[in-house]
Amino acid sequence: MAKKKSAIRRPKAETPKGFRDYFGEQVAVRRDMLAAIAEVYELFGFEPLETPAVETVEALGKYLPDTERPNEGVFAWEEDDGKWLALRYDLTAPLARVAAQYRFDLPSPYRRYAMGPVWRNEKPGPGRFRQFYQCDADTVGSSATGADAEMCAVTASVLEAIGIGRGRYLLRLNNRKILDGVLETAGLAEADEGNEDYRQRTTVLRAIDKLDRVGADGVRQLLQDGREDDSGDFTKGAGLSSGQAELIMAFVGARQKDNAATCSELRRAVAGSPKGTAGIEELLSILDILSGQGIGESRLAVDPSVVRGLGYYTGPVFEAELVANLDEELNSAARIGSVAGGGRYDGLVRRFTGQEVPATGVSIGVDRLSAVLAARASAAGVQSERGPVLITVMDRECMSGYQAMADEIRRLGIRAEVYLGNASSFGRQLKYADKRRSPAAVIEGTQERERGIVQIKDLIAGARVAKTATHAQWKSRPSQFEVERGQLAFAIKRLLDDTRR
């Protein structure tokens, strides 16, 4: 019988490649962060929306960021009826679907936030995951620059709410229309989705978006014939002339010492193109609104190098990045870069209804921010949360009494549990308490029961004493003491209150 079983091939216990498991505090940190973000979004008047993980491939359409083939990069499968379903790759495509589907019922503008995992069917690699969280706020049905300004304002409020204070982040703002004006000036045609010109524009956007990674010369190459990277991989370029490329590079590098100067410089770069000029007016309006809320130069810079790779943006775009002193604090050589971003996309809902519905939004980089907060906490020496008080098991027949102890302690709001493993070794129970970071262990054997007392082992003091305390200190706060059975829960509470102080 046993032989027969061992012949069966066992499944491998492994997380699928590109996916992650989150344990304990990792889950709690993200949960608390999402709760803080939700609170800010709600303060700004956004309502929660939760759509399913699954959408029809038809509804998702071809808007997958930075790919051109429909459905490339999504997890999709065919249904029995021949229809295809897929996991959502972001929260914007489902929003466009909802805005179209419920357009006669929803308030207009429709202001919603959403948070949850999204999935990308990409080759997994270091730092590239196939499931990650997004946390977006969007306003659908407003063409006002006030809506765009608000996206910047809510981003600033979110960052501050989760502990990224002023001076530690910068909002970088641009407008796709200005780039359009520059491209017009450079002789590139306006382009509709799907044709050759559109692909060229997309390639141009993607090239600019890589400025941080490949530098100005790299971008120049990508705008023209293409670029070979260090590994020898060749990326095809946009095929612009060197004159065209220089016009674009001048635009990209147009950031000046302050926003007014940058806007003047941009006005020159668009050379009177009506679209480009309109884009600059929009920026000025956004700057004006934000300055009314006290968001000025120190937190907000007009930066023409911000384009956002996604093809669907049509107006103002922005990114929030963490600034250098925070990086230093983390003692990390790597730039953290963008932790949030968004912009205006006026074309997404039209796919469904044929009517253009203006929309603008922001997406917070939840995983990146969680990592930043965790690294900061760890660098600052913040202790992770304590585990539950452990009721050890000396007599297995007394389980009912041990469980009653845990119950009493929990009634005071303190985490507690009875040791449920093999109780034959007391050492193993204390090891378990250690692994769970228990602040205290409770001990009741026959002797204690007969005397009507319990022993409390102070595991925090115990660990500290072992390391640092003098003998006098050790005597003044013994790491094990006894209390009357009836006083157990209150004694535990007193002990933990003392420890916190």
Place this chain on the structure above:
Amino acid sequence: MAKKKSAIRRPKAETPKGFRDYFGEQVAVRRDMLAAIAEVYELFGFEPLETPAVETVEALGKYLPDTERPNEGVFAWEEDDGKWLALRYDLTAPLARVAAQYRFDLPSPYRRYAMGPVWRNEKPGPGRFRQFYQCDADTVGSSATGADAEMCAVTASVLEAIGIGRGRYLLRLNNRKILDGVLETAGLAEADEGNEDYRQRTTVLRAIDKLDRVGADGVRQLLQDGREDDSGDFTKGAGLSSGQAELIMAFVGARQKDNAATCSELRRAVAGSPKGTAGIEELLSILDILSGQGIGESRLAVDPSVVRGLGYYTGPVFEAELVANLDEELNSAARIGSVAGGGRYDGLVRRFTGQEVPATGVSIGVDRLSAVLAARASAAGVQSERGPVLITVMDRECMSGYQAMADEIRRLGIRAEVYLGNASSFGRQLKYADKRRSPAAVIEGTQERERGIVQIKDLIAGARVAKTATHAQWKSRPSQFEVERGQLAFAIKRLLDDTRR
């Protein structure tokens, strides 16, 4: 151009069949409920775990509840490398994978809770959804009945924490081992997964599980030759003889006036079978532990008709159901039935490691409980949450000033937003405020600005006055009043505080 576009077939904006969109308060109710449940789970010493939505089909195995073909009923797709991935169908299979994968790092016992959506590839129908939430707590690595008792205790605490008070729920407890004893007595062989006997046992379990829906005679038919339902569909039976079926029916109906009497009756039913007798001893131990925490007959009944359909349970099983007076309160003819359940499953981890790892857990029926709470709140006339204060737009050039007002109000922790739609019609703005359930609207036109004041329109009082107030009341609390611009935020706060009182 326009013509060409309208010729393009537009995608349909629809939620995929069997999936749902959740709006506003629906999201908030579930979120708050999950937070309350998490708090109780943590109090009991469980740690959060979040695994990805996606698992390898190999790791999910054939444990899909109530199906026999591997992977039937899951959403699965093939990867480029020929491997198959699938969406998790519950939170237990991923836990078994984690317990095996990290077995040398995790504390033992490993106590975790998990919450999130799971997916079933089933034919959608009324009340049958293909994505729904689960919220589980499990202890892996403990064979102690204390671990099983705790699952009942934590379920009771969870129900009370979310507002299902004592007397409104009942925990119904049984033990698979007792059923095994009865089957032994009835001459049915112990069965290993995969063979014909195993399938027969599964059919028996499923038949008993249908007692609520098909009644005792229906179960009798399903135990023997099979049953035709009202629609004419025939379900094949387990093929037992009528004598065998009666033995099982006697067991299923063995519940007596109290738990002690039921246990005595069960002892008769297992007729000295060692496994059955062990099962009864376990029940007695669980009853003893729970009674030490004050959980007695009024909340806990031994009920042999509880079997839980899932093949993988091996010991104590239980369900929590809402009792009649709550149903009545909801004025609903339909029984709500089970809202949580679980039990011991000692075989799941063995699939990966070959070693038997005892485990026990509970799963809370989140969607069902959310619906119950929402129905209760609505029956009790609880008003849904108010929306944001609306700053109306009288002069579009003054957007910066309006946004500053929203900003000031938000600083007092009050939700606020500027109207961002087409501001040309004031009526449309008030209609929007109504749809958003705004408690107040702020109005500042040229006149007000010149005088340094703003108008506040009290939309709650306005609505109330329109319905019920006398003229005197109306005069004492006018639904529109003016305040100095600098006093806006505090005036709003005072108004809302008054309204709450």
